[in-house]
Amino acid sequence: MTNLAELQTQTAPYQLEDQVGFKLRLANQRHLEIFNRRMPDITPTQFAVLAKLRDEVKISQNQLGRLVGMDAATTKGVVDRLRKKGLVQSSPSATDMRRLEISLTDAGVAFATDAVETALDISAETVGNLTPREVERLLTLLDKL
Template sequence: MNQSEAKSAYKLEDQIGFRLRLANQKHLELFGAHMPDVTPTQFAILARLSQDGSLSQNLLGRRVGMDAATTKGVVDRLRSKGWVQSEPSKTDLRRLEISLTPQGTQFAKDAIASAQIVSEQTTKNLSPRETERLLALLGKL
Protein backbone atom coordinates (compact mmCIF):
# COMPACT_ATOMS: atom_id res chain seq x y z
CA MET A 1 0.00 0.00 0.00
CA ASN A 2 1.50 3.33 -1.00
CA GLN A 3 1.25 6.52 1.08
CA SER A 4 -1.72 7.84 -0.92
CA GLU A 5 -3.68 4.61 -0.39
CA ALA A 6 -2.83 4.62 3.33
CA LYS A 7 -4.14 8.17 3.70
CA SER A 8 -7.40 7.34 1.93
CA ALA A 9 -7.85 4.15 4.01
CA TYR A 10 -7.61 6.06 7.29
CA LYS A 11 -10.97 7.30 8.50
CA LEU A 12 -10.93 9.27 11.72
CA GLU A 13 -14.44 8.22 12.72
CA ASP A 14 -13.42 4.55 12.50
CA GLN A 15 -10.53 4.90 14.97
CA ILE A 16 -10.82 3.57 18.52
CA GLY A 17 -9.38 6.72 20.12
CA PHE A 18 -11.86 8.94 18.32
CA ARG A 19 -14.82 6.77 19.32
CA LEU A 20 -13.61 6.49 22.93
CA ARG A 21 -13.24 10.28 23.13
CA LEU A 22 -16.78 10.85 21.84
CA ALA A 23 -18.22 8.27 24.23
CA ASN A 24 -16.27 9.82 27.11
CA GLN A 25 -17.51 13.32 26.22
CA LYS A 26 -21.10 12.06 26.27
CA HIS A 27 -20.57 10.30 29.59
CA LEU A 28 -18.88 13.34 31.19
CA GLU A 29 -21.71 15.60 30.05
CA LEU A 30 -24.24 13.31 31.73
CA PHE A 31 -22.02 12.97 34.81
CA GLY A 32 -21.75 16.75 35.17
CA ALA A 33 -25.49 17.20 34.80
CA HIS A 34 -26.28 14.64 37.51
CA MET A 35 -23.36 15.28 39.87
CA PRO A 36 -22.25 18.91 39.62
CA ASP A 37 -20.66 18.90 43.10
CA VAL A 38 -18.04 16.24 42.40
CA THR A 39 -15.57 15.40 39.65
CA PRO A 40 -15.28 11.88 38.23
CA THR A 41 -11.95 11.39 40.03
CA GLN A 42 -13.43 12.58 43.33
CA PHE A 43 -16.40 10.29 42.81
CA ALA A 44 -14.08 7.32 42.18
CA ILE A 45 -12.39 7.90 45.55
CA LEU A 46 -15.73 8.27 47.36
CA ALA A 47 -17.22 5.18 45.70
CA ARG A 48 -14.15 3.06 46.48
CA LEU A 49 -14.15 4.14 50.14
CA SER A 50 -17.88 3.47 50.31
CA GLN A 51 -17.33 -0.05 48.99
CA ASP A 52 -14.09 -0.94 50.78
CA GLY A 53 -14.08 1.15 53.94
CA SER A 54 -10.89 2.75 55.25
CA LEU A 55 -7.84 2.32 53.00
CA SER A 56 -4.28 3.56 53.02
CA GLN A 57 -3.89 6.52 50.69
CA ASN A 58 -1.45 4.50 48.57
CA LEU A 59 -3.77 1.50 48.21
CA LEU A 60 -6.76 3.78 47.57
CA GLY A 61 -4.91 5.39 44.67
CA ARG A 62 -4.02 2.01 43.18
CA ARG A 63 -7.60 0.76 43.50
CA VAL A 64 -8.95 3.73 41.54
CA GLY A 65 -6.11 3.81 39.00
CA MET A 66 -4.48 7.08 40.07
CA ASP A 67 -0.87 7.94 40.75
CA ALA A 68 0.18 9.01 44.26
CA ALA A 69 0.30 12.75 43.52
CA THR A 70 -3.16 12.79 41.93
CA THR A 71 -4.60 10.74 44.78
CA LYS A 72 -3.17 13.11 47.37
CA GLY A 73 -4.64 16.14 45.59
CA VAL A 74 -8.08 14.54 45.26
CA VAL A 75 -8.05 13.40 48.90
CA ASP A 76 -7.06 16.92 50.00
CA ARG A 77 -9.98 18.44 48.07
CA LEU A 78 -12.42 15.88 49.48
CA ARG A 79 -11.09 16.55 52.98
CA SER A 80 -11.70 20.29 52.50
CA LYS A 81 -15.32 19.47 51.55
CA GLY A 82 -15.67 17.46 54.75
CA TRP A 83 -16.26 14.16 52.95
CA VAL A 84 -13.11 12.25 53.92
CA GLN A 85 -10.79 12.17 56.88
CA SER A 86 -7.30 10.85 57.31
CA GLU A 87 -5.36 9.53 60.27
CA PRO A 88 -2.01 7.83 60.73
CA SER A 89 -2.15 4.06 60.38
CA LYS A 90 -2.12 2.16 63.66
CA THR A 91 0.28 -0.40 62.16
CA ASP A 92 2.57 1.83 60.05
CA LEU A 93 2.96 5.47 61.06
CA ARG A 94 4.34 6.33 57.60
CA ARG A 95 0.93 5.50 56.15
CA LEU A 96 -2.25 7.59 56.10
CA GLU A 97 -5.58 5.81 56.40
CA ILE A 98 -8.38 7.51 54.47
CA SER A 99 -12.04 7.02 55.33
CA LEU A 100 -15.39 8.66 54.72
CA THR A 101 -16.85 11.07 57.24
CA PRO A 102 -20.56 10.67 58.11
CA GLN A 103 -21.28 13.52 55.66
CA GLY A 104 -19.11 11.80 53.03
CA THR A 105 -20.91 8.50 53.58
CA GLN A 106 -24.27 10.14 52.85
CA PHE A 107 -22.91 12.06 49.86
CA ALA A 108 -21.32 8.88 48.44
CA LYS A 109 -24.58 6.96 48.86
CA ASP A 110 -26.50 9.64 46.92
CA ALA A 111 -23.72 9.99 44.32
CA ILE A 112 -23.63 6.23 43.69
CA ALA A 113 -27.38 6.29 42.99
CA SER A 114 -26.80 9.16 40.54
CA ALA A 115 -23.87 7.33 38.96
CA GLN A 116 -26.10 4.35 38.24
CA ILE A 117 -28.47 6.67 36.36
CA VAL A 118 -25.52 8.17 34.45
CA SER A 119 -24.33 4.69 33.44
CA GLU A 120 -27.83 3.74 32.30
CA GLN A 121 -28.15 6.91 30.25
CA THR A 122 -24.68 6.50 28.77
CA THR A 123 -25.55 3.01 27.52
CA LYS A 124 -29.24 3.59 26.76
CA ASN A 125 -28.77 2.71 23.07
CA LEU A 126 -27.21 -0.65 23.96
CA SER A 127 -28.93 -3.85 24.99
CA PRO A 128 -27.94 -5.30 28.38
CA ARG A 129 -25.86 -7.93 26.55
CA GLU A 130 -24.12 -5.25 24.46
CA THR A 131 -23.38 -3.23 27.60
CA GLU A 132 -21.90 -6.29 29.29
CA ARG A 133 -19.82 -7.03 26.21
CA LEU A 134 -18.60 -3.44 25.93
CA LEU A 135 -17.48 -3.46 29.57
CA ALA A 136 -15.67 -6.75 29.05
CA LEU A 137 -13.92 -5.45 25.92
CA LEU A 138 -12.92 -2.20 27.62
CA GLY A 139 -11.54 -4.26 30.49
CA LYS A 140 -9.21 -5.95 28.02
CA LEU A 141 -7.72 -2.62 26.96
Protein backbone atom coordinates in the same frame (compact mmCIF):
# COMPACT_ATOMS: atom_id res chain seq x y z
CA MET B 1 11.95 9.84 -0.12
CA THR B 2 8.21 9.20 0.15
CA ASN B 3 5.92 12.20 0.15
CA LEU B 4 2.46 12.35 1.75
CA ALA B 5 0.59 11.73 -1.51
CA GLU B 6 2.62 8.54 -2.18
CA LEU B 7 2.11 7.34 1.40
CA GLN B 8 -1.66 7.84 1.13
CA THR B 9 -1.86 5.72 -2.03
CA GLN B 10 0.26 2.92 -0.49
CA THR B 11 -1.82 2.46 2.66
CA ALA B 12 -5.46 1.87 3.43
CA PRO B 13 -7.39 5.11 3.75
CA TYR B 14 -7.34 6.54 7.23
CA GLN B 15 -10.68 7.78 8.45
CA LEU B 16 -10.46 9.46 11.84
CA GLU B 17 -14.11 8.71 12.55
CA ASP B 18 -13.42 4.95 12.24
CA GLN B 19 -10.56 4.85 14.76
CA VAL B 20 -11.02 3.23 18.17
CA GLY B 21 -9.35 6.10 20.03
CA PHE B 22 -11.60 8.65 18.39
CA LYS B 23 -14.74 6.64 19.19
CA LEU B 24 -13.61 6.06 22.80
CA ARG B 25 -12.97 9.79 23.21
CA LEU B 26 -16.44 10.65 21.91
CA ALA B 27 -18.05 8.05 24.17
CA ASN B 28 -16.07 9.39 27.13
CA GLN B 29 -17.10 12.97 26.30
CA ARG B 30 -20.75 11.90 26.23
CA HIS B 31 -20.40 10.11 29.56
CA LEU B 32 -18.62 13.08 31.16
CA GLU B 33 -21.33 15.47 29.93
CA ILE B 34 -23.97 13.27 31.56
CA PHE B 35 -21.87 12.92 34.74
CA ASN B 36 -21.30 16.68 35.03
CA ARG B 37 -24.98 17.42 34.49
CA ARG B 38 -26.19 14.82 37.00
CA MET B 39 -23.42 15.19 39.62
CA PRO B 40 -22.08 18.76 39.38
CA ASP B 41 -20.64 18.91 42.92
CA ILE B 42 -17.79 16.45 42.35
CA THR B 43 -15.51 15.24 39.60
CA PRO B 44 -15.43 11.68 38.29
CA THR B 45 -12.10 11.08 40.07
CA GLN B 46 -13.53 12.39 43.34
CA PHE B 47 -16.53 10.12 42.87
CA ALA B 48 -14.24 7.11 42.29
CA VAL B 49 -12.49 7.80 45.61
CA LEU B 50 -15.78 8.19 47.48
CA ALA B 51 -17.24 5.03 45.94
CA LYS B 52 -14.13 3.00 46.78
CA LEU B 53 -14.03 4.34 50.35
CA ARG B 54 -17.69 3.38 50.68
CA ASP B 55 -16.63 -0.21 49.90
CA GLU B 56 -13.35 -0.29 51.82
CA VAL B 57 -14.32 1.85 54.87
CA LYS B 58 -10.70 2.74 55.82
CA ILE B 59 -7.69 2.32 53.57
CA SER B 60 -4.22 3.73 53.10
CA GLN B 61 -4.00 6.65 50.70
CA ASN B 62 -1.49 4.71 48.62
CA GLN B 63 -3.71 1.63 48.30
CA LEU B 64 -6.73 3.83 47.57
CA GLY B 65 -4.89 5.39 44.63
CA ARG B 66 -3.98 1.97 43.24
CA LEU B 67 -7.56 0.73 43.53
CA VAL B 68 -8.98 3.69 41.60
CA GLY B 69 -6.17 3.82 39.04
CA MET B 70 -4.53 7.10 40.05
CA ASP B 71 -0.91 7.96 40.75
CA ALA B 72 0.16 9.11 44.22
CA ALA B 73 0.17 12.84 43.43
CA THR B 74 -3.30 12.77 41.86
CA THR B 75 -4.67 10.74 44.76
CA LYS B 76 -3.26 13.19 47.28
CA GLY B 77 -4.83 16.13 45.45
CA VAL B 78 -8.22 14.42 45.20
CA VAL B 79 -8.15 13.42 48.88
CA ASP B 80 -7.16 16.97 49.89
CA ARG B 81 -10.09 18.44 47.93
CA LEU B 82 -12.53 15.93 49.41
CA ARG B 83 -11.17 16.68 52.89
CA LYS B 84 -11.81 20.41 52.32
CA LYS B 85 -15.40 19.52 51.37
CA GLY B 86 -15.74 17.60 54.64
CA LEU B 87 -16.33 14.28 52.89
CA VAL B 88 -13.18 12.38 53.90
CA GLN B 89 -10.81 12.35 56.83
CA SER B 90 -7.30 11.04 57.27
CA SER B 91 -5.42 9.71 60.23
CA PRO B 92 -2.00 8.17 60.77
CA SER B 93 -1.95 4.39 60.57
CA ALA B 94 -1.81 2.60 63.91
CA THR B 95 0.83 0.23 62.54
CA ASP B 96 2.90 2.56 60.32
CA MET B 97 3.12 6.25 61.19
CA ARG B 98 4.35 7.05 57.66
CA ARG B 99 1.05 5.85 56.22
CA LEU B 100 -2.16 7.88 56.10
CA GLU B 101 -5.44 6.05 56.36
CA ILE B 102 -8.38 7.61 54.59
CA SER B 103 -12.04 7.14 55.47
CA LEU B 104 -15.37 8.82 54.84
CA THR B 105 -16.80 11.29 57.32
CA ASP B 106 -20.46 10.93 58.30
CA ALA B 107 -21.25 13.56 55.66
CA GLY B 108 -19.10 11.59 53.21
CA VAL B 109 -21.05 8.38 53.87
CA ALA B 110 -24.34 10.15 53.18
CA PHE B 111 -22.95 11.88 50.08
CA ALA B 112 -21.38 8.67 48.72
CA THR B 113 -24.59 6.73 49.23
CA ASP B 114 -26.57 9.26 47.21
CA ALA B 115 -23.77 9.61 44.64
CA VAL B 116 -23.65 5.87 43.98
CA GLU B 117 -27.38 5.87 43.25
CA THR B 118 -26.91 8.80 40.87
CA ALA B 119 -23.92 7.04 39.27
CA LEU B 120 -26.11 4.06 38.45
CA ASP B 121 -28.49 6.43 36.65
CA ILE B 122 -25.55 8.07 34.86
CA SER B 123 -24.31 4.69 33.63
CA ALA B 124 -27.80 3.75 32.48
CA GLU B 125 -28.14 7.02 30.57
CA THR B 126 -24.67 6.64 29.02
CA VAL B 127 -25.57 3.25 27.53
CA GLY B 128 -29.23 4.07 26.95
CA ASN B 129 -29.03 3.36 23.22
CA LEU B 130 -27.70 -0.17 23.81
CA THR B 131 -29.51 -3.39 24.62
CA PRO B 132 -28.61 -5.17 27.86
CA ARG B 133 -26.69 -7.75 25.81
CA GLU B 134 -24.75 -4.99 24.03
CA VAL B 135 -23.90 -3.36 27.36
CA GLU B 136 -22.57 -6.67 28.69
CA ARG B 137 -20.54 -7.19 25.54
CA LEU B 138 -19.18 -3.63 25.62
CA LEU B 139 -18.04 -4.01 29.22
CA THR B 140 -16.37 -7.34 28.39
CA LEU B 141 -14.57 -5.81 25.42
CA LEU B 142 -13.45 -2.79 27.45
CA ASP B 143 -12.03 -5.16 30.08
CA LYS B 144 -9.96 -6.79 27.34
CA LEU B 145 -8.49 -3.44 26.32
